[in-house]
Amino acid sequence: MEKDDLLKKWLNHKLTQEELQAFKQREDFAELTQLSHALKHFKAPDFHTENALESTLNSINSTNQKRQWYKPLLRIAALLAIGFCVYYYTTTQDTTTKTHIAQKNEINLPDNSEVTLNAQSTLTYNKHSWKDNRDVMLQGEAFFKVAKGSKFNVITDLGTVTVLGTQFNVKQHDNFFEVTCYEGLVSVTYQSKNTKLLPGHRFLIRDGKQVTTGKETVKTPQWLNNESAFKSVPFKYVIAEFERQYQVTFVTDKVDTKMLFTGSFTHNNLEVALKSITLPMHLSYSKTKDTIVLKRE
Template structure:
């Protein structure tokens, strides 16, 4: 009987040193060891092995008891480990949604909250146990329409936004953190500061300072309607955003990129976008190749 339950004893760490040495000689040991190692920290639904085993044994002849016990224990052990891997994987694995350069993406979270990703942005979250862990990580810019429910959190490398059933936009790029509330309330945490925004309020931080705090009339982000809005934005950030939207590159020649820009740039007409930049700063913009432009001072 002890030999029949060797696998079960091994799973429970009950083998003696001699038994463990013998068990490791089994051809399936390496596979079993990897499964056990990866599932050690996982939780699985309860499984009454003894009750099921007794029911099976009662329906079989005495001459087959030893064989059934041996096979059943092996199958049950693998089944339990498999369940552990499945449920653990659902807990550990992260779902990633992204929008490539020059594109946008829309998707639903597990609670049917709507998310729109701007160009060159990414969101990560875990589907498992979402109702108790409504948190996601954002790189870039996204617009959220949050379904009614518990607290919803968006983490970025620059700050965190906490909301409840609302609509808001978050942008975290190049040391600049922008949050706009379009409906409801949001709590913005940046460094040691915490600020509550209500409908129609926008706030921006850059390099540890609050640089913009104003009211707006927009009902959703302008980039949803093929425009990008800037408020006291460093010119280099504006040029980088144009590069993302049109999947192009700029080469600068003797220009000051720390100048500020306030206004809107279309994301569906490259010629108009370049004309706005050229006219605003008296630049000369020439096409260098299919996806490359040279910007120089127009003297």
């Protein structure tokens, strides 16, 4: 049955039950229903149903044409909006690099500054705002070779290191915060107090207290060459670093981890590394899978 004939039968209430159900599925059913209610209350001496029907059909067709005209534009607008959101998100979000146990990673920043990230560390910065804001957030340990330019900040949970262009190392784990200057001048801000470091000097906070240290004689941190070195450091920090470089867990119930340790261990040989940290402390160890139990000899 033609749509116009179906509409006429509906206006005259002559649709069968089956035809009525089909008629209700029309997209313009709601508009036609409103029109029908309006016509019931409209009275005029020269009103002709056929003319009204023709006018209504023309109106509906015009409306459908308008809908067909702007639907593609709505789709285009939606795609443009999605594209803009994706572009904005991908160009303004932070860039984060993480390392796992026994892993190191070299990072080139937008100004060609170089960062070497030690094991189990995280570095975060924003490429979009880099020209105006050379800030990086660090959790863990990293060695920096900073290109000369505007102020460069390394922000950690315990303090901020500020330079213009230099080489330095920053280590921050829990209550341990250490900054070593190897070239240029480094400024360290800790609890609103500012300290300047010349080459070879270190700033060390351990368990909330500042510790005086001797002058550093090497040109770069030893961990870059796969060896962790310590000078009068509580043994608990040595163990923590060992666990970051090897896939092991220590059990230290029977030893005093506050004892000071001076020495180093390699990152390339587990057995040699274990002997390097236990023999100077007069400790023995037993190893089961990835668990190492330490005890006094």
